[in-house]
Amino acid sequence: MSEVTVDPKAAKLRRDYPYTARLLCCRADPTGHYVVAGATDSTVQRWDVLTGERVPLVGHENWVRSVAFSPDGRLLYSGGYDGRMLCWDMLSGAVSPLRTVTAHRGWLRCLAVSTDGAWVASCGNDRLVKIWSAADGSLVREFSGHVDLPYSLQFVPGAGELVSGDIRGNVLHWRVADGEVLRSFDAGGMFSHVGDIAPFGGAIGLSFSPDRGRVTVSGLHRVSNAPAGNRRGVAMSFDWVTGEKLPLQECRQKELDATMWRAVYHPGGLMIGVLEKEIGFWHPGAEDVFHLLTTPDHIFDCDLHPSGTDLFTAHFDGHLRCWQLQG
C-alpha cells in the first residue's frame, strides 16, 4: 500500500454498493479490483470496485462472518456460522467455491491469511484456533489455548506467528510452527458479562500498526447495560516489543453506544475505527478522535482499499459504502 496523504475531515462518500441483506464483514482485494462482503443471507457478495457490478458467491449455509484474501488477491476465503471455510478463485471469476472445508464445530468467527499466503487461520465456537494449508486446505495445526470463544485473528506481519483474541479479552501470541504460546496480552478491561451467564465484549478485532510497534485490540468497554447495548467502543493497544499496555483510544467528544468492530491503520499511521454509524479517526497514539465521519447506517466491518485513498464499510442496511479519504 502506497503512503498517500489523506484528509479525513474532507472525506466523503465516493460510491454506494447496495445489497438487500445485512452485511457482517468486508475486505478489499489486494489488487484493488474487487471488494467483497459477507451477508446474513449466507452469501458472499463481490463487487467490481470500478463498475459496481455485483456477483453473488453462493455456498455457505449460514451467515458469512469473515472474509480474507490471499496476499496476491488470487484466492478469497470466507467463513461462516455454518462452521465452514470456503475458498474462491478470484482469477477465474467462478461463482462456486474452489474448495470447502468443514473447519469448526459451531460458528466460524474469524479468518486470517499469513503475509506469505501459505497459511489460513480460523477460529470458532469450538474454542479452537486452526491453521490450514492455503495450498490444499489441509489442517496444519490446531491450537486449544483459549478458555472461551475466540473472536479475532491476525498473523504477525513478516513472522510465522499469530495473535488470537477471545471474548474474555485474552490475546494469545502463538508460534505457528509448534503451537507454543509465546506470551499473552490482557485486554480483560474490554470484557463484561450478563448475569454470570453470558460473556460480552472481548477482543473483537485485532490489527497491527504499520511499523508493527503496537498490536491493537478493538471492542467495547464501560458496559452499563449489556442486553440494552449500553457500552462504549474502544481500542486497547499493547507495545509489541515490551507488551506494555498503551493509553486507550476511544471517542470522548461524543457519547456513542458502540462497539468498535474493527480498527485499521492507514500507512501514514492514522487509526481508523468504526463506531456504529460513525467512522472515527485517531492520530497515532492519540486517546481521542480528531474527526468523526457520520454514515447512514450501522457499520460492522471496514477495510482500506490498497491505494490507501478509500475506506470500505459494511453496513447493517445491506450497503457496502466506499469513503474517499481525500478531499
Next chain:
Amino acid sequence: MSGFRYQPCGTIDHGIARRQFMGEFLTGGAVMAGTSLFSHPVGAGELVSRGRSMVVVYLNGGISQFESWDPKRDVETGGPFREISTTVPGVQISELLPRTAQQMHHMALIRSISTDLDDHGLANNLVRSGRTTRSATEYPELGAVVARGLERADFPLPGHITTMVGGAGGRANNAAYLGPSYASVGVGAEQGGIVNAQLPDGMTVAVDSRRHDWRRFVNSRHRSRVQSAEMDAYAQSYEQALRLMEKRDLFDISRESVAVQEAYGKSEFGRQLLLARRLVEQEVPFIEVQHAGWDFHHNNFEFHLHYVADFDGPFACFLGDLAERGLLERTLVIVMTEFGRTPGINAGYGRDHYPKAWSMAAAGCGIQHGAVIGATDAKGVEVTERKVDHRHLFHTWLRAVGIDSGGQFEIGGRKFPIADPAFGPIEELLS
C-alpha cells in the same frame, strides 16, 4: 438479593410489587384487608388433586421464540440458529436446545400465543394472573391459585414456593384476595439448607419452645376477644416458619449424591431446579424457578447462545429426573415467559418485545405429550393457527393439575371465578 429487578429496557419488573414485602420473615405483613380466608370453607368449584405439583420455570425478560421453541429457517427474521429434530417425529426446536430436544416426548409446545402488552411488568402480570386487568381488581397469580386449589390441611410446607438466590422465607404479595397464606415464599438452594432457619447462638430448643408457648397463649387470649383473618394469617405464618425450620434440610441440595448434583450442574439455575425436584418429591403444590435476564434488545444471538445453553442442560436433566422417579406423572412443568421477541432484528442484532406471536413449552402431567398447538407464519410475524392468549393458558394449566378452572373461590361471602370465565382451556392440549 435485591427486591428490585430492572429490565435492560428500563422498565421496572413486576417483581418490585411482589417483593417489597420480602424483608419480613413470614410475618404476614402484607395481609389484605377485607378477606376472611379462614372463616369460610373451600369454594365449591375447587377440586383437589392431591399429590400433584406444578413447576413454573420463569424466563424473566422474554426468551426469543425464534431461538427456542419456534425456529424459522432461511428467512430474514430467523437468525443464525438452525432447527434440530427432537424425540417427537416432525417436531423441531432450536439447535440451542439439544438436550431438551431429547425430552420432547414428555413435552408440548404452544406456538400461537398472542397477547397485547409489551411492557415487562404488565405482561408479567398478564401471564401469571391469567387476566387482562384494566380495573382496580387484583387477581391472584397462578402459584397462589394452585396453592389454594391443591391445598391440604396437614401439609407442613408452604404451598407456593419460589426458589431464588439467597431466599430466606420471605413472602411476596401475589395472592390478592386469596390472602397471604397463598403468597409465594422465597427460598434458595443454599449450602446447608434454607438460610436463617437455625436457632441463634445461645438459644436452646427449650427456651425457644417456651417463647412460642407464650406467643400462642397471648394470641389465644387476644383471639378470644377479637377474630380476624389477618390475625389468623399472622399467627399461621409463625407456625409455618417453625415447620420450615424443621424441614430446613429439605432445602440443602448438598444432601443429594454427587452424581445427581453434577448432573444438574453447578449453575445457579441447575441448583434451583434440583431444589425444585426435592420440593416436588414433598408434593409442594407450586414451585417457581426463575431464570432472569432474557431481555436481549442488543446482541440477541450471542446472548441466547449462552443463556439457552445455561437453561438447556439443567432443564433437560430436571425433566429426565422427574420422569425417572415417576414424578412427572403428577407434575406439570411450564416454561413461561412474559412475551416473545420481534421477528425484526434491530441494528444491534437484538430483538425487541413482541407479544403478537410467541411460544411457551410445558411438560408432564395433564397434557398431551408431543403436542404442538398452533403455528405462526414462515417469518414468525403472525399466528396462523389456533390463536390463544394468557387466559386460555391459565385455564389449561389449572385443568392439567386437576383444578376446575371453571369453578369459583368463595372469599368473605364473595365469589371469585378461579379463571376468566369468558375463556376456557386449550382442550386439545389436555390429556
